[in-house]
Amino acid sequence: MSSPRDVRPLPAAGDLPRVRELPKVSLHDHLEGGLRESTILEAGESLGLALPADDVESLGAWFLRAANSGSLVTVLESFWMSVAVMQTADVLSRVACEYVLDLASDGVIYGEVRWAPENMLTKGLSLDDAVEAVQSGLETGIATAAAQGHRIVVRQLLTAMRNGANSLEIARLALRWRDRGVAGFDIAGPEAGFPPSLHRDAFELLASEFFPATVHAGEAAGLDSIRSALVDGRASRLGHGVRITEDIDATGTGPRLGQVARWVRDHGVVLETSPTSNLQTGAVPSGNLAEHPFDLLHRLGFAVTVNTDNRLISQTTLSHEIALLCDTFGYGLPDLERFQLNALSAAFVDAGERAQLEAVIRTGHAPWS
Template sequence: MTKTTVPSLDGVDLARLPKVSLHDHLDGGLRPQTIIDLAREIDLELPADNADDLAQWFLDQCNAGNLVDYLKTFDLSTAVMQSEAGLRRVAHEFVLDLAEDGVIYAEIRWAPEQHLTRGLSLDQVVEAVQAGLEDGVTEVRESGRDIEVGQLITAMRHADRALEIAELAVRHRDRGVSGFDIAGAEDGFLPSRHREAFDYLAKNFFPVTVHAGEAAGLESITSAIFDGRALRLGHGVRLAEDVTVERSDDDEVYVNIGRLSEWVRDREIVLELSPSSNMQTGAVAAWGDELEDHPFDMLHQLGFRVTVNVDNRTMSGTSLTRELGLLVETFGYDLEDLETFQLNAAAGAFLPLEDREYLVEQIQAGFDAVRE
């Protein structure tokens, strides 16, 4: 799916680096050929009849510069994910693609309520995806590699099923589900709309990440933290609106961090940044239209717990390896920086403490191995 040559770093193949993926949408990462195969089974008309052209169509459609148009492409991917077999295949292949990308731990988010048009129940679709994920994990391990995955059950923020979806997530917490999220059109749909669901999750000690700070700004982030009790911010890139940088007449640089951004930084709330996607959706338009304008580096330098993510592999024609390569090219990061991003992600993973500590050990060992 990669459309750009991925640079190496000091001769190191970035694909070899162990990675943690926290913000990876299942319905945004289908293989184009799989879409074609599944569409044929249900007589669904596609904008292209071969995998390469379909992949390019997704890229072209997603470069609209706003989240609303970007999200329209999901009508096509979700349309072929309405049967147990289709969901299981997509989830299985998703894990294989993660492993090829060097991912050793991933939380895969998706919205069960969008996969019910052919008569499946909410529990059935969750079980179908879990079966596919387990198929993928088994195949990866049989190939001599290792990977762990979990589901992030997502509610659509413009709908009114958040409490029902929260209950679904908790119901499957010991059967593959790691956490809860809300997604969809962000602007005009604050997390406070779903306060009852978030209260229920808090009472059940269930971890939450919230899409915030992408298509909407600081009010959305504030609501994610206050109403949603979010441990992570899905994107959160517009938190940079709460940071001002001033240069004095004698060329001294002064950085002012607002109360909200100070809270996020000091409490190490994870930012799930997705560089390519953030450019496509216009999330960083206030700072410019080139990757070098993305506030990723500023947030990193100021000590925020930044992580690198793909958001949607198919829509952005990307991989986690490619995203790291783009950041290396743009900001001159070294292996220590890339390792920090993975350790940040490991620290924010919705895992028990002991498992997070083991994940940290795996990351450190993997980076040490490529340095030898």
């Protein structure tokens, strides 16, 4: 197993060590976008892949250049490398185990990791084989973290590609594994032109089985995508969702919310924002964190959460994202606690586990208040 990924310091990282100590909830983090560079290099060499770099630093820089393209499509294209190595049970288990340990070292106590099993079948794995391999790795990582004194729970969200035709099959796969580590369903991939309505059969099946879904929406497409996520996808959370601001009129004497924005706010639909990623993909066109709608949405009472999206590709961590927001918007400990409680409120857990995790979050934030 390779050593944990050491993210190089980025500007304006705030009091990062202190933030790292806080108990955190991670809702939106792609397994394919969170590998360690060293793991890609080692697995890629064993598979004979031609990689664009042959050392950890250069490979991290290659991913960061792709991330800073300003295009979601370009960012998605950079996934080819991590997906290419994640084709065997051994590598899937290793990546999942390292994923847990990296989150644990960053102070995460509960995480949901999303990934697309349909992309991991080129070396003979079945869908169930792939899910089993990831679950084995997660359980190993959880046990290893516990032995190191860190309690963490990580569950799978199975993702279907929105530009594919396998969503119903992935929904059935998620239901088969619902009591064995899979907590929810998602669709991802190119958003524009591939609305959730194309996958209505999958979402209707999941709804009939009372199985939760989160939907990427409001990142590369606007209000119609969000509306479809809510109506066709039955989404209780929105992956990113930052373009909900297209339904908010912030001019004049005070912000006025349209029908969709009011529904999202008043019904506590959680927004899984990923600040750095949102700048990199063009979801926030200016590329300036001070112009990210996170703070506006927070002040208006939306249930905003902080996430990483793709830790490798964006060269970030959850603690770093929180520290950046603190530096930019002047948040204090009560705000940070609220962001974690927002995330916990939408986590795909039962009431008993949510209460236990809430106690950990409140206790972990209390010493600084």
